[in-house]
Amino acid sequence: QKEVEQNSGPLSVPEGAIASLNCTYSDRGSQSFFWYRQYSGKSPELIMFIYSNGDKEDGRFTAQLNKASQYVSLLIRDSQPSDSATYLCAVRQAYGQNFVFGPGTRLSVLP
Amino acid sequence: GAVVSQHPSWVICKSGTSVKIECRSLDFQATTMFWYRQFPKQSLMLMATSNEGSKATYEQGVEKDKFLINHASLTLSTLTVTSAHPEDSSFYICSARVELGQFSYEQYFGPGTRLTVT
Numbered sequence: 001q002k003e004v005e006q007n008s009g010p011l012s013v014p015e016g017a018i019a020s021l022n023c024t025y026s027d028r029g030s031q032s033f034f035w036y037r038q039y040s041g042k043s044p045e046l047i048m049f050i051y052s053n054g055d056k057e058d059g060r061f062t063a064q065l066n067k068a069s070q071y072v073s074l075l076i077r078d079s080q081p082s083d084s085a086t087y088l089c090a091v092r093q094a095y096g097q098n099f100v101f102g103p104g105t106r107l108s109v110l111p
Numbered sequence: 112g113a114v115v116s117q118h119p120s121w122v123i124c125k126s127g128t129s130v131k132i133e134c135r136s137l138d139f140q141a142t143t144m145f146w147y148r149q150f151p152k153q154s155l156m157l158m159a160t161s162n163e164g165s166k167a168t169y170e171q172g173v174e175k176d177k178f179l180i181n182h183a184s185l186t187l188s189t190l191t192v193t194s195a196h197p198e199d200s201s202f203y204i205c206s207a208r209v210e211l212g213q214f215s216y217e218q219y220f221g222p223g224t225r226l227t228v229t
Binding site: 036045 | 145202
């Protein structure tokens with residue numbers, strides 16, 4: 001069983017719509033959750049992190065965490081073509097442990 | 112965010128030769144760095160964890176004698192691909208752990224090095 005799962009996509013949304021990216025994880029004891037964006041041919045860049053249940057907003061991005069359901073999501077409001085990239089979910093089980101990355105979801109925002 | 116650099120950004124080498132990739136933390140000290148490999152259209156694969164002043168910890172299936180890692184200072188880790196073969200052609204990305212305080216840290220990536228072995 002994979003530790004961090006994501007739908008590989010591609011997820012296609014029209015420009016201006018809300019893109020919803022989902023991630024599930026298997027270790028119930030996981031404590032920290034991160035979203036990275038990776039453009040083709042580039043390395044990942046950190047977008048957001050979330051540690052507590054609920055929503056965390058940063059500009060057009062909102063991370064949502066539900067530890068009971070072992071589910072974390074990233075919402076992108078007012079999607080732009082420049083948001084087209086692969087989004088990686090990363091989970092850290094406990095302090096001192098490595099991040100575990102999901103396979104990524106490819107998002108395509110259509111103009 | 113923290114800045115991590117890699118050098119070179121791309122390299123082409125002949126089969127059988129060795130290639131060294133450098134990873135530097137530019138504005139912070141990194142006691143822990145990571146080396147990942149990513150093949151086209153695939154996710155990141157952690158190769159090894161590099162701790163300053165000690166031996167690297169390799170993931171299962173990664174040959175430690177082929178992928179030599181040295182973390183000699185708090186700002187520099189190097190990955191040497193020895194006796195490279197075409198199947199080693201990949202995108203190699205380093206990452207550094209940034210301590211934010213007690214029990215809190217983030218991970219930032221370098222820009223990556225694209226290795227092509229001919």
